[in-house]
Amino acid sequence: MTPQSLFCAPYRRPVLTLGAGFLISLFLPACKRPASSPGSAPSVAPAAVTVAKPIARRLTDWDEFTGRLISRERVEVRARVSGYLNKVSFSEGTEVKEGDLLFTIDPRPYEAAVQRVEAVLAQAKTNAELASTEAKNATALRQGQAISLEEAERRIKSASSEQSAVHAAEAAVRLAKLDLEFTEIRAPISGRISDARVTEGNLVTGGTKDATLLTTIVALDPIYCEIEVDERSALKYRKMHKDGERPSALFVQIPAEMALINQEGWPHHGKIDFVDNQINPETGTIRARAVFPNEDRLMSPGFFAKVRIPGSGEYDGLLIRDSAVGDDQGGSYVWVLDPEDRAVYRPVVLGPLVEGLRVVRQGLKADDRVVVIGLMSVRNGNPLNPTMVDMLPAATPTPHQP
Numbered sequence: 001m002t003p004q005s006l007f008c009a010p011y012r013r014p015v016l017t018l019g020a021g022f023l024i025s026l027f028l029p030a031c032k033r034p035a036s037s038p039g040s041a042p043s044v045a046p047a048a049v050t051v052a053k054p055i056a057r058r059l060t061d062w063d064e065f066t067g068r069l070i071s072r073e074r075v076e077v078r079a080r081v082s083g084y085l086n087k088v089s090f091s092e093g094t095e096v097k098e099g100d101l102l103f104t105i106d107p108r109p110y111e112a113a114v115q116r117v118e119a120v121l122a123q124a125k126t127n128a129e130l131a132s133t134e135a136k137n138a139t140a141l142r143q144g145q146a147i148s149l150e151e152a153e154r155r156i157k158s159a160s161s162e163q164s165a166v167h168a169a170e171a172a173v174r175l176a177k178l179d180l181e182f183t184e185i186r187a188p189i190s191g192r193i194s195d196a197r198v199t200e201g202n203l204v205t206g207g208t209k210d211a212t213l214l215t216t217i218v219a220l221d222p223i224y225c226e227i228e229v230d231e232r233s234a235l236k237y238r239k240m241h242k243d244g245e246r247p248s249a250l251f252v253q254i255p256a257e258m259a260l261i262n263q264e265g266w267p268h269h270g271k272i273d274f275v276d277n278q279i280n281p282e283t284g285t286i287r288a289r290a291v292f293p294n295e296d297r298l299m300s301p302g303f304f305a306k307v308r309i310p311g312s313g314e315y316d317g318l319l320i321r322d323s324a325v326g327d328d329q330g331g332s333y334v335w336v337l338d339p340e341d342r343a344v345y346r347p348v349v350l351g352p353l354v355e356g357l358r359v360v361r362q363g364l365k366a367d368d369r370v371v372v373i374g375l376m377s378v379r380n381g382n383p384l385n386p387t388m389v390d391m392l393p394a395a396t397p398t399p400h401q402p
Helices: 003-031 108-143 149-181 231-242
Strands: 047-052 055-059 062-071 074-078 083-088 101-105 184-186 191-193 213-218 223-230 254-260 268-275 285-292 304-310 315-321 326-328 331-337 343-347 349-354 357-362 370-373 384-388
Touching: 055 349, 101 213, 108 149, 223 231, 223 304, 231 285, 254 285, 315 370, 331 349
Parallel strands: 047 384
Antiparallel strands: 047 370, 055 315, 062 223, 062 304, 074 213, 083 101, 101 184, 191 213, 223 285, 254 268, 254 304, 268 285, 315 357, 326 331, 331 343, 331 370, 349 357
């Protein structure tokens, strides 16, 4: 044995003895505690929660689309005759009525043209009267063999020719009066007028080709909203029509609701009044049009809007508060109470929001008690202390995304 081992050996045993005694002293008090009965679990105080029963209601799903407002009528006001613009008779950007005077083109050349053709007409009528008299005389003279047959026929044909000249002159008068009338340019429809594209004193060109654009007018009430419906939705709607769930807009006017991009809810109510006859192969959509009242004239063509139309027939559905829904890896779920007021985990299939409440398509029954407040303190199988409230009042403003 080395000197080091002799020196250290006397101290090893007391250390071990002291350690064993210390451990025994720790366990002795524990042995004196009363033992729990086999199989018992620690008691859990029931968590206080608020519960409510789902609201049963007849529901309709709605499909949303983005659209753009267009005017029911839009007219480009152009000059029909050429001339210098004498006067602009409207306030730009205001409402005009059909027939209101908008522009006046210098009428003097056209007044002179009317006078000229009226003089031609008067001369033609005089010539026609003279030729008619000669034709009557020729008929009488021919009966007495006083003139030849050729002369009598010439006078009769001359009378007919002069009468044709009268008709031509009358047509020229009507045309000249139309041109004179066209120097006063009036509103062809009622609506809101744009600005004057030509100011007084400028030369405008009339006719059917390259006529000068003077302004535009759009009709505002009612107003249209055009939407593009995807092919899948269009096929769904036709199947629903075939199955008798919901009529197709191809055959009847179905309801439509609209909101501008700064509006909440769906304040505008109208009808789908047109569906195009083919799918656009470039976009895979079909064009549809809804019509809405616009009595206050606050909606203008070109605005973007949201439009929704019925996406299903009516069905019996359940509504719950959106705050009652939780999410995990398996999807959406709610907590319901069993008859003993214990928490039960219930997976659900959700639908859209309806008046602030969430549609539950599958997973709930009308008499289930659903936890709406206190979800964080709920564990599956734990007892709960429920307080029953109405489902409707406290719909949450923040939508749950299923």
